[in-house]
Amino acid sequence: MSTDLGSKQNLIDEMLEVYPDKARKDRSKHYEINDENLINCGKCSIKSNMKSRPGVMTVRGCAYAGSKGVVWGPIKDMVHISHGPVGCGQYSWGTRRNYATGTLGVDNFTAMQITSDFQEKDIVFGGDKKLEEICREIKEMFPLAKGISIQSECPVGLIGDDIEAVAKKMTAEIGIPIIPVRCEGFRGVSQSLGHHIANDAIRDFLMGRRELEECGPYDVSIIGDYNIGGDAWASRILLEEMGLRVIAQWSGDGSINELAIAHKSKLNLIHCFRSMNYMCTTMEREYGVPWMEYNFFGPTKTIESLRAIADRFDDHIRDNCEKMIEKYRIQMDAIIGKYRPRLEGKKVMLLIGGLRPRHTIGAYEDLGMEIVAAGYEFGHKDDYTRTFPDLKEGTIIYDDPSAYELEELAQKLDIDLMGAGVKEKYVYHKMGIPFRQMHSWDYSGPYHGFDGFKVFARDMDMTVNSPVWDLLKDPQRKAVSV
Amino acid sequence: MSTDLGSKQNLIDEMLEVYPDKARKDRSKHYEINDENLINCGKCSIKSNMKSRPGVMTVRGCAYAGSKGVVWGPIKDMVHISHGPVGCGQYSWGTRRNYATGTLGVDNFTAMQITSDFQEKDIVFGGDKKLEEICREIKEMFPLAKGISIQSECPVGLIGDDIEAVAKKMTAEIGIPIIPVRCEGFRGVSQSLGHHIANDAIRDFLMGRRELEECGPYDVSIIGDYNIGGDAWASRILLEEMGLRVIAQWSGDGSINELAIAHKSKLNLIHCFRSMNYMCTTMEREYGVPWMEYNFFGPTKTIESLRAIADRFDDHIRDNCEKMIEKYRIQMDAIIGKYRPRLEGKKVMLLIGGLRPRHTIGAYEDLGMEIVAAGYEFGHKDDYTRTFPDLKEGTIIYDDPSAYELEELAQKLDIDLMGAGVKEKYVYHKMGIPFRQMHSWDYSGPYHGFDGFKVFARDMDMTVNSPVWDLLKDPQRKAVSV
Amino acid sequence: MTVKRFVKPVSVNPLTVGPSLGGVLAVQGCYRAIALLHGAQGCAAFSKSLLTRHFRDTIAVQTSALQEMDVIFDADRNLEEALNLVIAKHRPDLIVVIGTELTDVSGTDYSAFIRKYTREQASRGCLIIPVILPDFNGSLELGYSAVVEGIVDAVIQGQGGRAPGKPAAGQINLLPGSCLTPGDVMELKEIISDFGFEVITIPDLSTSLSGHLLTGFSPLTRGGAPLDDLKQMLRSRYTIAIGASMERPARRLQNAACIPYQVFSGIHGLCATDELLAFLQQLSGVSVPLRYRWQRENLLDSMLDAHFHYAGSSAVAALEPDHVLSMAAWLKEMGVMIKGLVAPCETQLLKEAEQEVWIGDLDDAETLGKGADLWISNCHGRKGAARIRASFLAAGFPVSDELGSYVNVSVGYRGAMDLVNRVGNMLIRREEARHEDRLCQ
C-alpha cells in the first residue's frame, strides 16, 4: 500500500514539475493522497477556497453565477433580474436545467431571462433610476410574479448604485418583495461566495417571514436540491412515501413562500452542504430547527440516508421506511445486476462543485466503479474533511486543479471516466476518455433517489461503453487516416 | 377574331409537323379551336377516348388506377386489396390525398395499404386459394372492417383466377360483403374504364341494398367528390347550411353504408361527371332518383350551382340559399380584391382528368385569369360537349396530348401557369413555367366551395408570383453561371 | 440462416417496390436513354409518377400500351410500333425494354423479337436491351442491378470478342448500387477522382437526377453516362461495386475483360468509409487527400459529440436488402440497439449476414419496432413510426414527402457526419419532448 501511496506522490510531483518554483510550491499544497490516517481523522492539510492564480484557467465561476445561477434562479414564482450589462444574463441562461412545474407567466417565470441591459449611459449616470423603471415594468408585464430579486453584476458594485434603497422603495410601491443581492462577479474566489451572499439575502429578506397554516409532526424541508433534471422530485417522493410532509424545496422547483416558511420544519434535510449550510445553521440558531445531511446518490447511500432520516422520527415512519427499502431494493438489485458487469473496475476521476465529489462516490461504488481521484472546484475545508472518510486509501484528492493538471492526471492514472463540467468535457473527448458533465447531468437526469439511480447507471454505461471509444483508438483505423 | 383562330390553327399544324404522316393525321383529330359555333351548339368533332399510341407517352393511367385509386380507395371502412403482385399496390399508395376522419383500425382503414403480394408460385398455380386465406386474415387483423374489395391487377385476368367465386364463398364465410372488381390494368384505354368497372361493382353488390331509417324531404347525396384535401367537407357544409341533409358521400370520406343507401336521396348531386355519371343514371333508372351536375369551383360557379340546387327544393331552402350567398359574397369579394390584381390576365393551360378542365374555368376567371388551352386526359365526347360553351373563343382544346405537344403549346402560347399531373410538373418547372398539380392539389386544398376558393386563390398567387421564376429567367444571373 | 419471415398471406403496407421500377431507375443513369415498359399503360404511368415524385424531376420512360387484345394476339406489334416511333422521333442511344408481369405471364418472348428487330434496324445505331422484370420476383434493388447487368452485357457483346483497346491504368469503373442517391454518387465520384483516377460510372444518376435545368423537349434522359463512355469500361483497371447487389455486373466485367473488382457492401459510417479509402489508397499509391483526413477528423469528433444521445437508443429499419444491412452496420457503430431489420425480399447477402433480418412489410416493422426510438424507411413508414412513437428518418424509396432527399449525401465521411448529426438531433428533440410535460409551458 505504501508503495502505492509513494508512486501516487511521485506522479503528482512529476506533474507539477512544469511550473515555476513558486507556482509549484503553491499548487502542491492543493494535493493530498488519502491514507488510513486521513480516513480515520478526516482532518486534512489540503489548501482550499483560495484565490485562483491569474493566468491559470480554473473551472470556477463567480459570485453572480453562484447566486443567480445556483440559488435564486430556480425560485419559480419570482422574476430574477440580471442587473447590469447584458452579457451575464445571456451567459447564465438555461445552463442548469432546473426543472419546475407551472404555467409560464402565471406561477412560473423560469423560462424567462430578464436583464436590465445596461448601456453606456447607465454606467455613466448610474442605474438606480432605470432599476426603478424596470421594477414597475416587471410588475406590468408579469402581474402575477410574487417577488423580484436583483442580481448585481460587476459594474453595479463599481459605479456606486444603491440597489438596496431602490429595492426598499419599490417594495413599498409595487407591493411585492424586492430583494437586492450584492453578488458582483469580482467578489470572492469562486461561486461559493455567491452562494453565501444569496443565502444572506434569503435570511435578511424572507427567512421566517411567513407562517404555515397547519404544522404537522412530519414536516421537513429539502435544502440544497436544485431539481436538476428532476432530482428534487425523485427525492421528494421517497420522503413522502415514508410518511413525511415536504413543506419547502430550497430552491429547485421552489417558490418564494417556501423560502419564508421553511423555519416551520421539524427537520431540515440538506443535500448540497456547500451552497446552503449557512441556511441550516441559521435556521437552527434562530428558530431551533434541527438539520441533517443526507445523500441520495446510489442505493447504498440512499438507503443509509432514508434510515437515518426515519430515525429522527417515530416507529410509524421507521416501519414505512423499511417497507419502502424492501420494495426498492429488488428494483435496485436488478439495475445493479444489469449494469455492474459492464462497469466493474472502471476507474473514475471527478472534479465537481457542491456536494458531488463526495456524494456520488457511493453511486459509483454500487456499480463496481472505483474513484481514483476526486476534488472540488470551490470546496472549503469542511468539504474535504467530509470526503476523506468516504474514499479508498490511495485516492488522490485535489483542490481547484488547472486544466493541465487534470489532463496529466487522467492520462497517468489511465482512467475510464471523467466527471466534471462542460468546459472540461471536450478536452477529455479528444483524449479518448469517456466524460460525464456532472453539474447539470449532461442533458439527462434525475440522478437522485432510486429513480435517479436507474438513470445514473444507464448513463454511465452508455458513456463508458459506447463503441465510439474503440473506433477512436483503433490503431488500424488510425493508419487508414494518415 | 378569325385571324386569331387562323393563327391558332397554324400553331397546331406547325407543332404536329414533327410526326410521321400517319401519326400527324391521327393526332390532329384530337385538336379543336373553340369558336362561336362550338360555343353555341356544343357539338364537336374532337376525337377522344381512343387508344393511346405505343411509344407516345401519355399522361394516362390504367383501369386499376381508376378503380382502386379513384373510386374505391376512399371508402374508409373497408379494406381494399390490391390483388396481384406488389408493384401496383405500392404505386397507388397515398397518391390521391383523400382525407377521411375516423380511427385507424376501427372505422377507417385508408392509411393501410393491403396487397396480396403474388409470388411466382401464385402465378403458376393461381391465386384463388391465397385470396381465400387473405380474406380470413383480414377478418382477423381488422375485425371491424365493414367490407372488402378485391382490386384485380393484370396477371389475375391472365391466369384465369375466379375471384368472383372466391368473393361469393368468403362473403358467406366471414359475413361481410366482399366485392370483386375486374379492373386489370390492360382493360380499356385509360383509367376511365376503371371508373366504369368500379361503378358496375358498386351497382352489382351494394347499390340499393340497404335502407335508411328515417328519410327526409331534403336528403341529398354528393356523388363524385373524392374529398381531395378536404373538398367534400368544404362542399357538404354549404349544402347543410342551405338546409339539406347529406346522407351519402361517394366516395370521399365515405363508408360502405353510404354506397348502399344513396338511392334514398331526393336528389343526387354530381360533381365529377366523368367518373360517376353511370351511377347517377343508374339510380335514376332503377330508383327514380333525379340528379344534377353542379360546380363548386370559384364563387361565380358555386353561387350559380347553389341557386340551381336550391331551385330543386322549396322556398325555405331558396331563402336559406340567398342568405348564405349574401354572407359569403362579402368574403369572396375580399379574396378577389386581394388576389385578382396579382393574377389578372395571366394565361393558363390545363390538362387534367375528370371534371376539372371545364369545372375550374370559372374559378380562374373569377381571378381574372384566362384559359388559353384545355383538355382531358381521358375525356369522352360528353365531356367535350360540356366544355366548349364554358370557354372563350380561340381557346385550344385537345385530347390526350403527348408530353411533346404540351410543351410546344405552352411555349408557343407563352403561358403563365400550367395545370396538369405530377408526371408533367417538372418539365414545366424546367421551362420556367409555374405549375400546379391539379389532380391532388399538390399538397394543398380544399379547392371546392367558398372555403376552397380561399385556398385556390392563394395557391395560384403563390405559384405564379413566386420570386423564383424571375431568378430562373434573369439573363444577368444566367450569365454569371456560364 | 438468419433470414426470418412472419407467416401471413397478405402484405400490409408493403415495403416491396416493383423491380421494373428499379429497372427504369437504372436507365435514368445513362445519357440519351429511355426505358420502355412493355406492359399496360398504367405500369409506365405509375412508375413514372412515383419516380417523378421522389426525384422531383422528369423521368424518361415509354410504354408499349398493351391492352387485352394485344396481349392475347400480338404484343410484339405494339412493341415494334413503340420502338419505331421512339427511335424515329427521339433517336435515343439506348432503349431498355423492360418486360412486366403482364408480358411475362402471357408468355411473350420478346427478346427474340428484339434480336430480330435490332438486326434489321441496325443502321439506326441504337442499342436495344430486353430485361424481363415481373413484379412478383425481387424488389427495386434486383431490377436496378439486372438492368445494369444487361447494359454491361450488351456493351461486352458489342465488343464482339475484340480486344477492348489499351488498358487505362488510371481508370476505374464505379457501379453504384440502387440505394445511393444522386448526391451519394456525386460524392463517390469525387472521392475516387481525388485519388487521381478517371471514373466511369454506370448508372450515373448524379448528372441526371440531382436536379438541373437543362431545357429542351427530349423525353430521353438528360444526363447520365454516355454510351461511348460505357464502351471504355472494358479498358479500366478495376471495378468498384457499391452494394452487394452490384457484384453480378462487376463479375461480368471480370469474366469478359479480366478486370478485377471489389465489392463494398458497407456504405454508411466511419468503418465503411475507412475501408473504401484504404482500398483507394492502396490501389492508387496516393495517400488519402488532406480534405478527407479533415473530414474524418470532423466525423470522429461529431461521433464523440453525439455518442451519448445515441447510446441506449434503439432502432428499426425497413429498406432494400443492401441498404438495410449497411444502415444496420452504421447503427451498430453508433451504439444503437437494433430492434428489427426488415427487407422486402431475400438475397445472398442477407442469407450470409450475421444480423437477423426479416423479410416483410412495414406492418412487420411496426410490430418489431415497438418501443424503438428511431425508425428508418421510405416515406410510407412515417405514419407507422408515429404510431409507435419513434423518430422517423426517411431513406430508401420512395421519399416523396421531403425536399431534397435525393441529394442527401450519406456516404463518405461527410455523409456519415450528416447522418450522425441529423439523427442525433432527432434523438435530442425526442428526449426534450419526453421532459416537456414536466416542465413549465
Place this chain on the structure above:
Amino acid sequence: MTVKRFVKPVSVNPLTVGPSLGGVLAVQGCYRAIALLHGAQGCAAFSKSLLTRHFRDTIAVQTSALQEMDVIFDADRNLEEALNLVIAKHRPDLIVVIGTELTDVSGTDYSAFIRKYTREQASRGCLIIPVILPDFNGSLELGYSAVVEGIVDAVIQGQGGRAPGKPAAGQINLLPGSCLTPGDVMELKEIISDFGFEVITIPDLSTSLSGHLLTGFSPLTRGGAPLDDLKQMLRSRYTIAIGASMERPARRLQNAACIPYQVFSGIHGLCATDELLAFLQQLSGVSVPLRYRWQRENLLDSMLDAHFHYAGSSAVAALEPDHVLSMAAWLKEMGVMIKGLVAPCETQLLKEAEQEVWIGDLDDAETLGKGADLWISNCHGRKGAARIRASFLAAGFPVSDELGSYVNVSVGYRGAMDLVNRVGNMLIRREEARHEDRLCQ
C-alpha cells in the same frame, strides 16, 4: 432610418451576446493564440462555457482573475502575473487581452501597460494586443470584428512602415464575419481556392473549431491562421470581407498596404452567391468551375421544388445585424413574408438597410412574430417559437442544443440548397401537422 425600438427599460430573453465573447471567438481563429479576459474569473468561465457548449470543443481562454481589491488597487499586477504565467508555460504566438466592463468601468488603462510590457518582454516573441470590449456596447459581431481589426492593426504596425514584400498576385485575404460557421469558412476557402487563388483567412475557425482530435495539453488554440501567414496578408492582391462588420479591418489593410477590398454583406442564397462568384470570376479571369455550375443548377432546381412550400409563409428572424439582413434577403428570395427582423444593436448597415429592423430581444421577436410560420434565431428562441407555434430554425449564437450546427454550411450554392431543403421540410411537416386533426389517426 428604418431602425426601430420597442420602448421598455428591461430586456426580456436577451438576444445580445456580450462583445467580449465575440472577441474570444475571433481569437480562436488564430493558431497558437489565447484570449485573456481581463476581468473577474466569471467572465472567462462564462464565455468559455458558452463557446464550449456551442462548438462542442475546447476553447482557448484565460483570465486575469480580478477581485474586488485588485480592481481598487492594481489590476495591472494581475494582468502582469497572468501574462507572465501564460507566456512562460504555453509560449503562445498571440495573446489578445480583452478588457471587460469591469476594467472599463474601473478606468484601468491597461493598453499603456501592455505597450510597456511588450517593450520589456519583446524577446519572448509573442504578440500581445489589447482590445476593450465592455458588454454595454454592441454585441458579438462588434467584439469579433474589433479583435480582427486589432490583430490586423498589430500586423501592420509590426511591419513598421517597411514594404510588405513582393505583391502576391494570386493571393486573397478572406475576412469571414462572425455569423459564419467553421463549416461556412471552409466552404468559402474552397470556393475562392477553386478560382486559383491562395487564401489567407483571418480568423480561420474552419481549422480550429470544426471539430478535430489533435491531442496534447496546450490550452492554446489548436488550429486557425498562423501568425506567419497573417504577416503575408499585406502582400495580397485583394481583400474579401464577408459581412459588413468586416469592412473596418478590410479598410485598414487598404489604408496600410493599398489592398483593395470588396465587402459582401449578403451571404445567403442564390443572388448573394452569384455576386461572390461573379466577382471571383472577374478578378481571376477564370470562369466559374464546373462544380459550382452544377451546384447552381442543383440549387435552382431545389428552389423550384420548394417554392410552393415557401410561398405565402411568413417568418421572424432575430440575429446579429449582418446575419439578420443576409437571412432576410434569402427569405425574400424564397418569397417568404417577413413579419419582423430583430437585431441586438444598431450598426451602420442596419441604418442604411431598406428593410425595417427592430433593435430588441427575443421577447420582441415573439411579439412581432405572432402568426409567423418560421422563426430563425439562436437556440434560446426555441421556446418562444413554440409559444407562437412557429417552426424553428436554429442559427446564430448560441446553438447549444443541436449537434453539428457549427459545421452546417449555409453559404455558397451548396449551403443555400441545404437551407432551402431544411427549412422547406419544416414547412412541409408544419402543413402536414395542420391537417393531422382532420385525418385518420
